[in-house]
Amino acid sequence: MRLTDWQLAFEQHLLSETVNSSFSATLLGGPTLDVDTGLAIYHNAYHARLQDVLRDDFSAVWYWLGDDEFAQLSGAYIRRYPSAHYSLRWFGERFPGFILEHLIAEQSAPLVELARLEWAFTLAFDAPQGEPLMLQDMAQLPPEDWPGLQVQLAPSVQQRLCHFNSVAIWRSSKNEADFPGSDALTEAQVCLIWRHQNVCQYRTLEPAEAWALMGMVTTGWSFSELCAELAVTYQEGAPLQAVTWLKQWVQDGLLQLRAP
Incomplete structure (x- = not known):
């Protein structure tokens, strides 16, 4: 497998919900860490970091929804809009719009407004x-x-x-x-x-x-x-x-x- 192919396969592994057995077969485990466990650690750490970013940028939305509901919403967002920019600064840009798409109007309207308000603070700070x-x-x-x-x-x-x-x-x-x-x-x-x-x-x-x-x-x-x-x-x-x-x-x- 060429390096570029391996890198793309690793990216797909991070973005997928399950371990790709054909990709894991190309790797070698260590004496204290097998391949599947190591890949699971990377996979979980990647998603956890993205959720941390969303909690930081939209802490008031998190405060409103609580841990479980925010985790479900942010997890769905990560699957719908994987990080595509080299800087995590822009990862939450689509989050207000995603809430509008993801929830029914009665739920989404006040939550979207709050998310847009929070994103405005991010834009103001970096302008x-x-x-x-x-x-x-x-x-x-x-x-x-x-x-x-x-x-x-x-x-x-x-x-x-x-x-x-x-x-x-x-x-x-x-x-x-x-x-x-x-x-x-x-x-x-x-x-x-x-x-x-x-x-x-x-x-x-x-x-x-x-x-x-x-x-x-x-x-x-x-x-x-x-x-x-x-x-x-x-x-x-x-x-x-x-x-x-x-x-x-x-x-x-x-x-x-x-x-x-």
Whole structure:
């Protein structure tokens, strides 16, 4: 057997659920470890490592389901989507989508949302740094440049629209508190996850703030357009509200200047 054929056979052994007798026949055991036992150790260790990765990346889902149900779900995922990237960093990328495929809608919707929220933390942590605006940048901005100021989200910022109390479940899992139960929210809320000074941060936005932020970073409003939009609700207080939110977003490290 050529080396490449042997390597492919070993890969198939790791991914299969049973030992391939024709492959094991090509190997020699040692004085203290026979071939089948050695292959079983490799097989089990490989799957155990992948399950460890999923437990780390989706610890809140694990916290919700418990050991047995999570093991069944993650085992099914490993069989459906074997690791195909040289880095385990990307192994869980399809896990939220798999939950959607694997479970009925009533079960999957809140669990998928929680999994997507957790994956957003992974994406935020590994995202490029970008050039987030700082308060001193804003202090040095000439007055004549304020009306036309346009911004975009820093590369690490992830947005998730939550219809369930996923943030509360995630927080309970991190605090090792009792499971709070899954409940639909009366009003969906935007949760932002981002990396600031090498630490992942998160917070939910009130609808008005979320609308204003999306206006600037998605619709492309300038600062003067933001003030004009806010004037409908806040009237003379619109500029102050716009500056207050903008200062908070900059202080959090959410924004950078929009590329020309």
